[in-house]
Amino acid sequence: MINNGSQVLFIKILQLPFHVFSMILMKKNEDNFEASFAAFCKAAGLRKTIQRRIIYRIFYKARCHLGMEDIMAKVSIENPELRPESVYRILSDFERGGYIRKVQVPGVKKYEYASERHGHFLCSKCGRITDVDISGIHLPSVLSGACQVSITFNGICPECAKKNEK
Ligand SMILES: [Zn+2]
Numbered sequence: 053m054i055n056n057g058s059q060v061l062f063i064k065i066l067q068l069p070f071h072v073f074s075m076i077l078m079k080k081n082e083d084n085f086e087a088s089f090a091a092f093c094k095a096a097g098l099r100k101t102i103q104r105r106i107i108y109r110i111f112y113k114a115r116c117h118l119g120m121e122d123i124m125a126k127v128s129i130e131n132p133e134l135r136p137e138s139v140y141r142i143l144s145d146f147e148r149g150g151y152i153r154k155v156q157v158p159g160v161k162k163y164e165y166a167s168e169r170h171g172h173f174l175c176s177k178c179g180r181i182t183d184v185d186i187s188g189i190h191l192p193s194v195l196s197g198a199c200q201v202s203i204t205f206n207g208i209c210p211e212c213a214k215k216n217e218k
């Protein structure tokens with residue numbers, strides 16, 4: 053039984069009161085966050101600063117598409133002093149380091165966590181952008197050398213379609 057130790061530990065954790073249990077989980081997330089932030093800064097040759105930590109955390113928590121307004125709204129809660137110019141600078145540092153990227157949808161100025169390559173569905177009514185899994189799409193061999201893929205589907209999202217029906 054190789055896993056015995058961790059199984060016992062797991063059972064012990066399960067027996068803890070809920071608030072202690074959630075504190076352990078939070079602590080673990082916090083450790084992961086700090087480790088991830090430290091590793092990224094080291095790899096990207098960036099100094100760990102309070103400002104960078106704030107922006108890093110925004111994309112660490114929100115795996116969605118964020119415009120400058122969304123980012124500034126989140127920033128202002130943590131540090132109202134942080135100016136848009138500094139945020140832009142941090143965003144481009146993070147983009148260069150490969151942590152985030154610009155959302156590849158024509159006419160859209162948003163950023164997202166640089167996860168697996170995916171396409172986007174842009175609703176022409178409400179403007180909402182949804183990630184689309186494109187891993188199953190077979191690309192012709194002529195594209196095997198393509199290093200940047202941007203696929204955007206345009207249409208009307210299910211919610212807007214429902215409103216239209218009414
Ligand atoms: Zn819509």
Ligand SMILES: [Zn+2]
Nearest residue numbers: 164170172183
């Ligand atoms: Zn996306």
